[in-house]
Structures are given as structure tokens and as C-alpha cells.
Amino acid sequence: MSFTLSVSPLEETSFSVNVADNVQKIREGIRQAALRVGRDPSTIRLLAATKTVVSSRLIEAYAAGVRIFGENRLQEAQEKIPAVGPRQGLTWHFIGQMQRRKLKDIVGNFAVLHSIESVEQARNINVIAEKMGIQQDILLEVNVAGEGTKGGFASKDIPEALVHIDQLPHVAVRGLMTLPPFSENPQNARPYFAELRQLRDSLSQESLKQGGLKELSMGMSNDYHVAIEEGATMVRIGTGIFGKRG
Numbered sequence: 001m002s003f004t005l006s007v008s009p010l011e012e013t014s015f016s017v018n019v020a021d022n023v024q025k026i027r028e029g030i031r032q033a034a035l036r037v038g039r040d041p042s043t044i045r046l047l048a049a050t051k052t053v054v055s056s057r058l059i060e061a062y063a064a065g066v067r068i069f070g071e072n073r074l075q076e077a078q079e080k081i082p083a084v085g086p087r088q089g090l091t092w093h094f095i096g097q098m099q100r101r102k103l104k105d106i107v108g109n110f111a112v113l114h115s116i117e118s119v120e121q122a123r124n125i126n127v128i129a130e131k132m133g134i135q136q137d138i139l140l141e142v143n144v145a146g147e148g149t150k151g152g153f154a155s156k157d158i159p160e161a162l163v164h165i166d167q168l169p170h171v172a173v174r175g176l177m178t179l180p181p182f183s184e185n186p187q188n189a190r191p192y193f194a195e196l197r198q199l200r201d202s203l204s205q206e207s208l209k210q211g212g213l214k215e216l217s218m219g220m221s222n223d224y225h226v227a228i229e230e231g232a233t234m235v236r237i238g239t240g241i242f243g244k245r246g
């Protein structure tokens, strides 16, 4: 029997990252962005994007006050959720694209699904949620820049989609989510964030069940401050907390 310890590349590269310090810095960034535009910082929720990050790092983030973890990949989530275990106030969100055959393992296991991209997908979720006897909270992903490579609704299709999805008793639309085109300059994302906010505001008048469309899930490590200035209620931060992905 060998007692050699093997260290995975992921653990090695994340060794120098101080998760608690990073969480602190991001919180301060959130606070300053909110104050710049007269918003109450406590209305903005921090979601830690956990793809490729090992469970021990997630536990450090929890200890530093993070209460929402967002996973993109079901298989990773299925390992990490039990490894992190149930903890006071901790919720998991699903922030990746969802293949149809995986939906049965996603619905009911995540508090919010961020990336609903079609009415059909919402209907499929509704069927599974009905069998489970639950109501699944979802966000609709909006492809604000109309990028051919990305999923999500066109902005103009959202009002009609909502009419259909609002009839599904086992899903509740809590808001909108977007992932603008990548740019080194975060200011380039501003018009897209503004568009998502305008879309949300134009819809929040409509009679949506249970409180309706409040959430704007937008902003990542390089542009979350701009997203907050434009109204984000949830920012999804990966590298800003856990360092560069291996």
C-alpha cells in the first residue's frame, strides 16, 4: 500500500487564493457600486459561481458569508452538494444550460434555475415539478445581444413567453438573467444590462403570480459593478472569489 499524497492541479493552483479576502473585496465592490447609484447594498445578493472549484473552497466561501452557490454542471453539483452538506441559510442555484434529459435531476434540487431558454423547457420543468409536488423558481435567460452562439429568449419574445409560462402552476418566474457578450471593457456590457432592466420594468406591471419579476441576475467578476449600477439584484462571481479556473 502506498501512502503518497496526490494533489490535483486544481487544488494546487487555488492554494494561494484567499477566498475570505476575496469575498470581502467583492462585498466592498458591491457596496460601493450600490452607493454610487443610491441603492441599498443589502438588496443585492452575491452568488458564488462554483464550476471547477473544489468543495473545501466552497466551505471557505460559506464561512466568509456566501449563502448562494451557483453550479453550471449537474455532475459537479451532485458531488459538491453532499460534500458541502446542509448548512444554515445555504442555497444552490443552477446557472448553466440544461439538457432535457438532465432536467429530472435538476428540478427540485436547486432553489432557482437561472437559464430557462424556451417555453417548451419551462413546460418540461412544470411536468417534473408537478410530479414532485413542488413549485420551481426560474429566471428567463435573455440573449440581449442576439448572439447566434448563445441560447436564451430574444427580448422581444419575452412578453409572449411570459403569458404561456405564467399559466404553468408548478413554475414561478422570479426574473430575468443575462450573459452579455464578453468584453475586456466592462463598460461595453452596460447597454445590455440596461436593456434587461428596462425589459424587467416594462413587465413588472403585468399580473404575474406570487410577486412577479423582481430579480435581475446579471454581472460577473469583471463587470458586476456596472451590472449593479444598472439594477442587478444578483451578481454571479466565480474568479473574483475563487481565483482563475484551472
Ligand SMILES: *Cc1c(COP(=O)(O)O)cnc(C)c1O
Pocket (backbone or CB within 6 Å): 049, 051, 072, 095, 096, 179, 220, 221, 222, 236, 237, 238, 239, 240
Ligand atoms: C462561470 C460563470 C459565472 C462567473 O464567471 P466569472 O467571470 O468567473 O466571475 C457567472 N455566470 C455564469 C452563467 C457562469 O457560467
